Amino acid sequence: MLPSSSTRLLAASRLHALTTSRIRGLATVSAANPAHSYKVVVIGGGSAGMAVTAQLALDALFRKGTRKDILMIDPSDVHYYQPLWTFVGAGLKQMKESERPMGQLVPKQAEWLKDRVSRIDPAANIVTTGSNRQIKYEYLVVAPGIKLDFEKIPGLVESLGKDGVTSNYAVQSVEKTSEFLKAFKGGNAIFTQPATPIKCAGAPQKIAYLAEELFRTRGLRPQTNVRFHTGMGKIFAIDKYAAPLTEICASRNIAVHLFSNLIALRPDAKQAVFRDVSPTASAGKETIVDYDFIHVTPPMSAPPFIRQSGLGNADGWVDVDKETTQHVKYPNVYALGDASSLPTSKTAAAAAAESAVTTHNLLRAIKNGTGPAAAYGGYTSCPLITGKGKLILAEFSGYTGKPQETFFYDQSKESALSYALTANIIPSLYWEGQVKGLWKGPGVVRRITNPFDS
Incomplete structure (x- = not known):
């Protein structure tokens, strides 16, 4: 699963342990420089935003002088490598392997403002934060990650982490996945994927394979139904990989339900409600399935401030050129990662490749370079x-x-x-x-x- 700065639901005990036991070496949280103005402001300290911040800090332009002219804005004390959460949820790795204190990662050439962004005024080159701080920028990199919309599924928020309801996409429930799988005694084990774009689109089915293997190892498979419900029309977008995945599901008796979108949970009855979203006459039909264990991948969307700031396309993603990552209307704004409109799967691997292009083109603009722009190929x-x-x-x-x-x-x-x-x-x-x-x-x-x- 793809890492991002949007996962903010931190257990208080874990946060306290990380921020107190590792306090040595942490970067000082910025109060913003005296002028409240920076050459580059990076929104987001996830895999995309942190990569760009670090690459900028390595450039000679930002290694000169005493003023720190890069500001990274992110509200989290902890940076997560979220692709490991499938392993954590399956009991194959520990949560601590996926996390580092944010302050240990911010390069010394940059400052970190521990705050959320509430609004951007791209015409005035101003970012406003949740604490009502206004920061001016010459160049802006937008990489805030993706919003997890747990609240859009009625019954999910109040039941998450309880009675067999879990998600590897939420920091407070990923370890519950392993706990619930170990306690599982048989019945219906359901795994879902929404019809919206999501980060790490393979993660919803990866945990299904690992859970099914665990059920077999424990001798529970004969009394267990494993179901994968996806709102998409294919098990995977690329045929070369979809074909073997389909064969694996058939050989292991994992029932795949395409165009089947989770719309509600009824936790008191332990029931999941699915809606048919296929382009057929059955579209809209609802089906109720009992569950004993359910792993939910929530619907996802771009953070609302993107659309509210006038930077989004029709679907709310930061509207950028798919090759240069430069905004289509504001040339001093770039975006990459999960919140961007780049039409490829939202993964940490994509963020790595995108970061190289964004940093190259941003530095080229800052230095008035004449060489060719870098191009991202998806x-x-x-x-x-x-x-x-x-x-x-x-x-x-x-x-x-x-x-x-x-x-x-x-x-x-x-x-x-x-x-x-x-x-x-x-x-x-x-x-x-x-x-x-x-x-x-x-x-x-x-x-x-x-x-x-x-």
């Missing part, structure tokens, strides 16, 4: 865990739909190597590379590891 990746030690490593362009695989073997087949890379190597690349501005995706590596396909 690269993204979705590691699809199908069991302990087994993984399909989907890599492709969301623009063309064509695979862009880093390695020489067929990544659409279940692989122990792909699993090891995802579980152990890629997290290290993230912590030691991406959030430090050093890892910008596998494009250069691919020329060596898969030269003929490149």
Whole structure:
């Protein structure tokens, strides 16, 4: 699952432990510089915003002088590498492996303002925060992540983390997933994916595969129905990977229900209500399914301040050129990551590739460069865990739909190597590379590891 700065539901005990036990080395939270004005303001400290902040800080332009001219705005004390949450929810990794104090990651050339953004005035180049602070900028990078709309499913907010209702997308319930799976005794185990765009689109089904494997290991499979309900019309967007995933579901008796969108929970009766969203005569029909365990992926949307600030397209995403990541109306505004309009899957891998393009083009504009602009081609990746030690490593362009695989073997087949890379190597690349501005995706590596396909 794709990391982002939008997941804010922090358990008080975890937050206290992180911020007190690791206080040494934390960056000082900014009060904004005396002029309340910065060369670059970055909204969001998730995988996209942190990568751009770090890459800017490495440039000579921002390493000179004493004034810190980069401001990153994010309200969270903790930065999460959310792709690990599937492993955490399945009991394969610990939550602490997915988190770092935000202050330890902010580069010394930048300041961090611990606040939320409430409004942007792109005509006046002003960002207003939740504490009513006004910050002026010359250039703006918008990467606030995606909004998780748990409240749009009646019955979900009050039941999340209770009586078998969980979600690996929420920090306060991801460990409950493992707890509930271990306590499961049989019955209906349901996994959902909404009809809206979401971050890490493979995550809703990854936990289904791991749960089904756990049920088999514990001898519960004969008395368990595993159901995957998705509001989408395909199990995965890219056919090369959809075909083996469909075969896996058939061979393991995982019932796949396409165009089946969760619209409500009835926690007192332990029932889930689904609506048919297919383009057929049955559209609108509702079906009620009893559940003993249910993993819910909530609908998602762009943060409201984007549309309210006049930066959004018709669907609310920051409206940018899909190649340059530059705003279509305001040339000093760039956007990347989950809140952008870039038409590709919203993943941490996409954020890495996007960050290189955004930073290059932003620095080019700041320095009045004359060289060519960098172009993003839609690269993204979705590691699809199908069991302990087994993984399909989907890599492709969301623009063309064509695979862009880093390695020489067929990544659409279940692989122990792909699993090891995802579980152990890629997290290290993230912590030691991406959030430090050093890892910008596998494009250069691919020329060596898969030269003929490149």
